[in-house]
Amino acid sequence: MGYQFITADSVPHALELLERYGRDARVICGGTDLMVRLHLKRLPECVFINIRNLEELRYIREEDGMVCIGAGTTLSTLENSLLLLGKAPALFQAAQVFADPNVRHSATVGGNIGNASPSADSAPPLLAFDGQVVVARKDGRRLLPIREFFTGVGRTALEPGELVTEVRFKPNPDSAFVKVGLRNAMAISVVNIAASVDLAQDGTMKDVRIAVGAVAPTPVRAVCAENCLRGRRPEEAVIRQAMDAIQTDIKPITDVRASERYRRIVAENMMRRVVLKACRICENEGGAGR
Amino acid sequence: MSEKVAVSLKINGKEVTLLAAPEQNLLRLLRENGYVEVKCGCEEGDCGTCTVLLDGLSVKSCVTPACACEGREVWTAAGVSRQERIGRLLRDNFAKYGASQCGFCTPGMMVTGVNYLMNNGVPDRQAIRAAISGNLCRCTGYKKIIDAIYHTAQELRRETAGEGML
Amino acid sequence: MIKKGTGMACMFYPNGSTGKANPAGAFIKINHDGTAVLNIGATDIGQGSNTCMAQIAAQEMGLKLSQVRVVTGDTELTPYDAGTGACRVTYIAGNAVQKTARKAKRLLLDAAARKMGLIHSGQLVIEEGEIFLRYWPAKRMTIAEAATYSERILGQPIIAVDSYSPATMPLEEESGQGMPFEVSIYATQIAEVEVDTDTGEVKVTKLVAVHDCGKMLNPMLVEGQIEGGVVTGIGYGLYEQIIEDPVEGGIRNPSLATYQIPTSLDVPEDMVIDCVEIPEEKGPYGAKGVSEPTCNPTAPAIINAIYNATGVRIRDLPATREKVLFALRELERKEEG
Incomplete structure (x- = not known):
């Protein structure tokens, strides 16, 4: 049959096309992932449903204390958003180190999570904010916690006919992101990690959420590490415990970029760094995630 | 290759209509039509030599679907x-x-x-x-x-x- | 934690192939409009040798740079050249061009002398497209006129051919004695690094490169070549490796996404490039090569800086973040117990 390329002119039109083509359909927007897979001949024949023209999917706004980001919003929009800079620095920082500036002009939030790469840079901040994914289909829409969105390498909980239209989360200015790749631009993360901390007056962490990528088949929440930190102050001994605990949260593999052992050590060290950064205790200027 | 479709766009200030395959990237479309100043390096979005302005933003044309450029404006290095x-x-x-x-x-x-x-x-x-x-x-x-x-x-x-x- | 350190490395490097003939050939013709065509086997791969060779020819023949056209990169048209490599183009092809241009100039001056009624051309000077008598500059003619006269009246078109191969001697197998190269170049580089002990990341914060290339024929090109070499050296020292698949065979990182070369964010903002100019008497206008070994001292300087910063000695390149981090752990373990 060959490939087909259909440009949707509205969200309802896109949903109709998605329903019509079912499993053959593939949503494309920026194209920065799919075009590479096409070139490498790793993308079976399909019907591209192009949503690049849907301006209604490009926004960052605040509604009832939630930050809502349209799925078609580019990473370069995120890295230039004063709203995110002030209220959700973890996502802002992730956007700043995502791929490179020219890719960020095309790549979108919806594409980055929809592609479900274990190392997707926008995923850990969204997980740390305990965000939700707004999923539309022809006969309605549903809200999916982002924790349930990723199901495996390149796999999501989306059903045929469904489209991610928005991600939303309760922002937290006490949040941060750290990325370690093999170089400082155009790097695929070897470990990326985000933390969002609710600080009490006395400096204890009432709540803390940590999410880490590239160390398991999907980006994951570091629940064991969180448990060590919750209700305590970000002190050396406490963080040491959490560093040990994060080892049970992750399940890294060895690949062409890094070994399992490297990922384990770096995940530990970066957990410390990201928590301190979220608590605004900067012990370390100049390292990764600067 | 799948059947080609017509794509109308503005390249370096000039309106043109070109034929593109659904899976084609903008880089190939441009080069096939004489805009050979757009260079093909890695074709995987890494090297950046194929960068063009698309609606005013610098993008890597090798990872930009050609058909998505319908109605858009492209400027090349020569332009x-x-x-x-x-x-x-x-x-x-x-x-x-x-x-x-x-x-x-x-x-x-x-x-x-x-x-x-x-x-x-x-x-x-x-x-x-x-x-x-x-x-x-x-x-x-x-x-x-x-x-x-x-x-x-x-x-x-x-x-x-x-x-x-x- | 960030640890800072400084390291240095020095090198010498020859110009030309080891102990064997490696000639460069050149043709020159001067047209009756006063322009020249320089035909050389040496290929410009971006280092700017076409400019440099045209500069030598123009200087020698008293032409403007814009009046020399270079033909190169086509083995059907150009004379033999042993190739762009071994840091040999400026020195060896440069010498070939200078020798050839000198011959063309001799023909021109002889023709001019005939036209001016001189018995000897020794007092003729050629500059900026004109030929004149040294102590009577009003007595002058253009190169175009001299070339036309030579071609149309004397029946001698201005054409010249020559070549250059450095004088070398093969190395004697037993003793290793001989004369492998005619000239060598020298350099010292100093790197300043920051090592992130949590990730093993090495950031080169400053790099100073001081090179010897005899007389610089084109300072901007020399600088560009050293800067590019330094960044290649950073790649060699910290990033670039070909990863083979021991089971399946083949290369596991055959793309620019996985074979990582430095981006603009991986190179030091503070890069100081300088040259010590000591003219080489055998080189064209005192010049020697520069490009090829510019990347050689960079990696060892960085490795020494890592050692200086952390006490960790990396013995196989590249010093990837992983390698540095593991070495740091190893060192910690040793120190503890």
Whole structure:
């Protein structure tokens, strides 16, 4: 049959096309992932449903204390958003180190999570904010916690006919992101990690959420590490415990970029760094995630 | 290859209608139609030499679907370098400061540089360094490319300041 | 934690192939409009040798740079050249061009002398497209006129051919004695690094490169070549490796996404490039090569800087973040117990 390329002119039109083509359909927007897979001949024949023209999917706004980001919003929009800079620095920082500036002009939030790469840079901040994914289909829409969105390498909980239209989360200015790749631009993360901390007056962490990528088949929440930190102050001994605990949260593999052992050590060290950064205790200027 | 469809777009200021396959990238579409100043490097979104302006933003044409460019505006390195004043000035400064050695990265660097200057034009070496971080260069060491963009930004800024005084 | 350190490395490097003939050939013709065509086997791969060779020819023949056209890169048209490599183009092809241009100039001056009624051309000077008598500059003619006269009246078109191969001697197998190269070049580089002990990341914060290339024929090109070499050296020292698949065979990172070369954010903002100019008497206008070994001292300087910063000695390149981090752990373990 060959490939087909259909440009949707509205969200309802896109949903109709998605329903019509079912499993053959593939949503494309920026194209920065799919075009590479096409070139490498790793993308079976399909019907591209192009949503690049849907301006209604490009926004960052605040509604009832939630930050809502349209799925078609580019990473370069995120890295230039004063709203995110002030209220959700973890996502802002992730956007700043995502791929490179020219890719960020095309790549979108919806594409980055929809592609479900274990190392997707926008995923850990969204997980740390305990965000939700707004999923539309022809006969309605549903809200999916982002924790349930990723199901495996390149796999999501989306059903045929469904489209991610928005991600939303309760922002937290006490949040941060750290990325370690093999170089400082155009790097695929070897470990990326985000933390969002609710600080009490006395400096204890009432709540803390940590999410880490590239160390398991999907980006994951570091629940064991969180448990060590919750209700305590970000002190050396406490963080040491959490560093040990994060080892049970992750399940890294060895690949062409890094070994399992490297990922384990770096995940530990970066957990410390990201928590301190979220608590605004900067012990370390100049390292990764600067 | 799948059946081709007509794509109408504006390239370097001129309206054209070209035939593109659904799976084709913008890079191939441009080169097939004579815009060979857009260079093909890795075709995987890494090297950046195929960078073009798409609706005013610098993007890697090898990872841009050709069919998604319907109704959009594309500027190539050859197109922008003829434009007064940013393009020409930057082109001349590339020559003046030795920013092009083997030339492989030059078309992409030109377009990315123009995009930087269009958007803020601050003569700030660190900002320029970050702006071109998606364009690989193997032989200049980046310094002379940064010099060329930096001095262009400075000249443009001086002109703006001069106008302000009038 | 960030640890800072400084390291240095020095090198010498020959110009030309080891102990064997490696000639460069050149043709020159001067047209009756006063322009010249220089035909050389040496290929410009971006280092700017076409400019440099045209500079030598123009200087020698008293022409403007814009009046010399270079033909190169086509083995059907150009004379033999041993190739762009071994840091040999400026020195060896440069010498070939200078020798050839000198011959063309001799023909021109002889023709001019005939036209001016001189018996000897020894007092004729050639500059900026004109030929004149040294102590009577009003007595002059253009190169175009001299070339036309030579071609149309004397029946001698201005054409010249020559070549250059450095004088070398093969190395004696037993003792290793001989004369492998005619000239060598020298350099020292100093790197300043920051090592992130949590990730093993090495950031080169400053790099100073001081090179010897005899007389610089084109300072901007020399600088560009050293800057590019330094960044290649950073790649060699910190990033670039070909990863083979021991089971399946083949290369596991055959793309620019996985074979990582430095981006603009991986190179030091502070890069100081300088040259010590001591003219080489055997080189064209005192010049020697520069490009090829510019990347050689970079990696060892960085490795020494890592050692200086952390006490960790990396013995196989590249010093990837992983390698540095593991070495740091190893060192910690040793120190503890």
